[in-house]
Amino acid sequence: MSFGGRLSVVLGLFVVAAGLAVWAVVGFMLPTTPTVDFTAAQPSGAPVDLTVQTVGTIGFGAHPTWVSYLVKNPSGQWVHSTVWKVPAHTRINLTIEQYDSGSPLRNQQWGLVAGTTGGVATLNGKPIALYDSNSGNGVGHTFSIPTLGISVPLVGIADDAKNPCSQAPCTTDFDHNVIKVSFVTPGPGEYPWQCYVPCGLGFLYGNGGPMSTLGYMGGFLDVTA
Amino acid sequence: MTIDNAESEGQGVAAEAVIAQPGKEPRHIWRMVAIWLVLSAVLDPLFYILVGPHVPPGTMTSAAKDNQFDFNILLVAALPVFLAVWVYLAYSAVVWRASRKGAPEPVGGAQARTHLGVQVGWIVTTTVIVLGLFAFGTVEVITKAGSGGGEGPNPIWTPTSATILPVQVIAQQWKFTYRYPTFGGFESQQLIVPNNTTIAFHVTSLDVIHGFWAYELSIKADANPQQDNVAYATTRQTGSVTVRCEELCGLWHGAMFNYGKVVSKAAFMAWAKSTEAGTAANTKLLPPFAYTYVPDANGSDGGYYPDNVDPYSNSEVYGAKPAAS
Numbered sequence: 001m002s003f004g005g006r007l008s009v010v011l012g013l014f015v016v017a018a019g020l021a022v023w024a025v026v027g028f029m030l031p032t033t034p035t036v037d038f039t040a041a042q043p044s045g046a047p048v049d050l051t052v053q054t055v056g057t058i059g060f061g062a063h064p065t066w067v068s069y070l071v072k073n074p075s076g077q078w079v080h081s082t083v084w085k086v087p088a089h090t091r092i093n094l095t096i097e098q099y100d101s102g103s104p105l106r107n108q109q110w111g112l113v114a115g116t117t118g119g120v121a122t123l124n125g126k127p128i129a130l131y132d133s134n135s136g137n138g139v140g141h142t143f144s145i146p147t148l149g150i151s152v153p154l155v156g157i158a159d160d161a162k163n164p165c166s167q168a169p170c171t172t173d174f175d176h177n178v179i180k181v182s183f184v185t186p187g188p189g190e191y192p193w194q195c196y197v198p199c200g201l202g203f204l205y206g207n208g209g210p211m212s213t214l215g216y217m218g219g220f221l222d223v224t225a
Numbered sequence: 226m227t228i229d230n231a232e233s234e235g236q237g238v239a240a241e242a243v244i245a246q247p248g249k250e251p252r253h254i255w256r257m258v259a260i261w262l263v264l265s266a267v268l269d270p271l272f273y274i275l276v277g278p279h280v281p282p283g284t285m286t287s288a289a290k291d292n293q294f295d296f297n298i299l300l301v302a303a304l305p306v307f308l309a310v311w312v313y314l315a316y317s318a319v320v321w322r323a324s325r326k327g328a329p330e331p332v333g334g335a336q337a338r339t340h341l342g343v344q345v346g347w348i349v350t351t352t353v354i355v356l357g358l359f360a361f362g363t364v365e366v367i368t369k370a371g372s373g374g375g376e377g378p379n380p381i382w383t384p385t386s387a388t389i390l391p392v393q394v395i396a397q398q399w400k401f402t403y404r405y406p407t408f409g410g411f412e413s414q415q416l417i418v419p420n421n422t423t424i425a426f427h428v429t430s431l432d433v434i435h436g437f438w439a440y441e442l443s444i445k446a447d448a449n450p451q452q453d454n455v456a457y458a459t460t461r462q463t464g465s466v467t468v469r470c471e472e473l474c475g476l477w478h479g480a481m482f483n484y485g486k487v488v489s490k491a492a493f494m495a496w497a498k499s500t501e502a503g504t505a506a507n508t509k510l511l512p513p514f515a516y517t518y519v520p521d522a523n524g525s526d527g528g529y530y531p532d533n534v535d536p537y538s539n540s541e542v543y544g545a546k547p548a549a550s
Contacts (some may be wrong), residue, residue: 146400146480146481149414149415192477
């Protein structure tokens, strides 16, 4: 092979290797879950209504048996996303439809409602500031933004619920609880949120799988100016 | 360079200059030593006086102040070493640059041969520095009672203060919470401690290994499940404290941080009593205070322990119903 030919082969292989490296790095850094934007549809300063649901098994995608959050986009469609863009210094009215069952908490501290407006939530219309996870149906998940001190227990449905949902997105025809809270967003920034219940069934410590994969039981509140 | 070498290699003017006037060759080593001595004598005190007070982790606690002193001593010891390297490099670049008339050959010759004085000097100097730092570090850890590090469940060094405030640090994926056993055992997301007080941090974990690093307090203690790792600090200033996890513990490790405060004793008492009263309902649901906790394997939904391990050990059960008998 001529010198030019050999040079072409080497350069070609280099370009392929560099492309693969860039693809791998970009793929690792970019979020694998889409961002749902709640800033465009709202008049400036107006409260944002955010509706999400938690399901015991999402029923589709790469991990159909995993527990997950979903969010309703401004058009009213359920989206499998945990990255939500919201405006800064704005009241967020969060409605959580909880379709999963519960259990006692590893740390009952997360039975406290914290960081919300008034320090309360409503559970099926009734105000609560504390839920005893050792009683009733227990707590299925929490919605928690650690850096903002926000944590809300999501009370589970009964283990023997007659009409449980097993395929997301769930409709309100299935057994569920509705938890509502409000909070005010801080200044711009990316605020990670997570669940404090180790609900990654089958994974060591319960914090693997959906608990450690963006798009399932954790994500970001992308607060923009 | 020897005469033979110079002649055999046919080096002209440069070699002749060195050979012809051997008595006039400056004593380079002493020049470098002089420059190094002057720079060290000037820069070391300047560093200690001007930069030293700003060296982390500050002086918020006695442990922090001790550690700041240690860091300053290490930096003051390191600065002359740093200067020695750079003085040698700079001197060589200027005096023995290739373009300089009369510069010796860069490689080989007599100058490159073994020099007993240099060898002995190098070994003695580095040995003294390393052993000196070893002795200094050991003495500092012993005389400063652990210097803010986690000492395990049976601390070797305990403070002499008559009153010590215990604060339990509970790590879990991915958050620290704090329990105050002398105030009814309430648990809080906030770390608030009083000023001018000796505090015993009892650090443990409910799941994997974490690390409790209260930067300004100069406290660093591993949080291991079923282990009570004790670290002490005596607060000396009010202000904000940054707490970070310093053991890679999973997806949200980078977000596992919070901010605490050192406040006046009066402000602390007001906060503690208010929080104790405000969280009394939840405190009743918490397990009795214990130095370690074993989470419930069945109730936590996470399969924390293998099925062949009884989650209800003799340790306190944290956040779970007692096992049915």
